[in-house]
Amino acid sequence: MSRPIPTEDEKDEVLLAARYGDIEDLQQFVEKFGAEPLNDIRDGSGNSVLHMVCANGHTAALDYLLGVVSPSLISAPNAAQSTPLHWAALNQQLDAARKLVECPAGPGAALIDAKNTAGRSPLGEAENVGWEEGAKWFVEVMSLEDAAKGEGEEELRPADAADQIEVEIEDAEGQVARMKIAPPAQQSKPENR
Known part of the structure; x- marks a missing residue:
């Protein structure tokens, strides 16, 4: 049935x-x-x-x-x-x-x-x-x-321009600033003066 x-x-x-x-x-x-x-x-x-x-x-x-x-x-x-x-x-x-x-x-x-x-x-x-x-x-x-599998691999790979992040920031007056941010290994160190 x-x-x-x-x-x-x-x-x-x-x-x-x-x-x-x-x-x-x-x-x-x-x-x-x-x-x-x-x-x-x-x-x-x-x-x-x-x-x-x-x-x-x-x-x-x-x-x-x-x-x-x-x-x-x-x-x-x-x-x-x-x-x-x-x-x-x-x-x-x-x-x-x-x-x-x-x-x-x-x-x-x-x-x-x-x-x-x-x-x-x-x-x-x-x-x-x-x-x-x-x-x-x-x-x-x-x-x-x-996530843990890829952690070590990233450190061995050289950083290049493709790793940079481009950021656009707009202020209250509508002005736009653009900048590229690189991973820490790619950023230059400030000079001691």
Whole structure:
């Protein structure tokens, strides 16, 4: 016997249940329709049930959903390319953020590097809203291996003009000054006079 297909109203109701952390309604939906439809249900902005529970810090509902939805939903972006972890960061929900990153079936710390259309990662969102505790935690758990691999290589490579950064500064009167800034190894030392 196949399960019924949820109507648009039933999909809206399960999104509300996730938003408010109503585990009983979430469970009833899964009993009636199975867990599979939860993977595809989105609101008008592309937010999933995980976006809803993470934004509002409903960790018990998050625990339940992580046990029934596809692991791919953990990193599924909304229309603005924000993942559920972005929403947890925006709303300062540390427990939800931890559960997403630490979920054994999920992508782990790689979630912290995902960028939304504003160009911000969940760490960037945490910093943007002044959430020091969350930003500190993201930095503690994020993978810094790739950055560490290239550190020594940079020091061995000679600096050249391509390494310079060109900066334009406009003052209050509209005057523009341009300058090039070189890495420390390329900058000349001041003469002693």
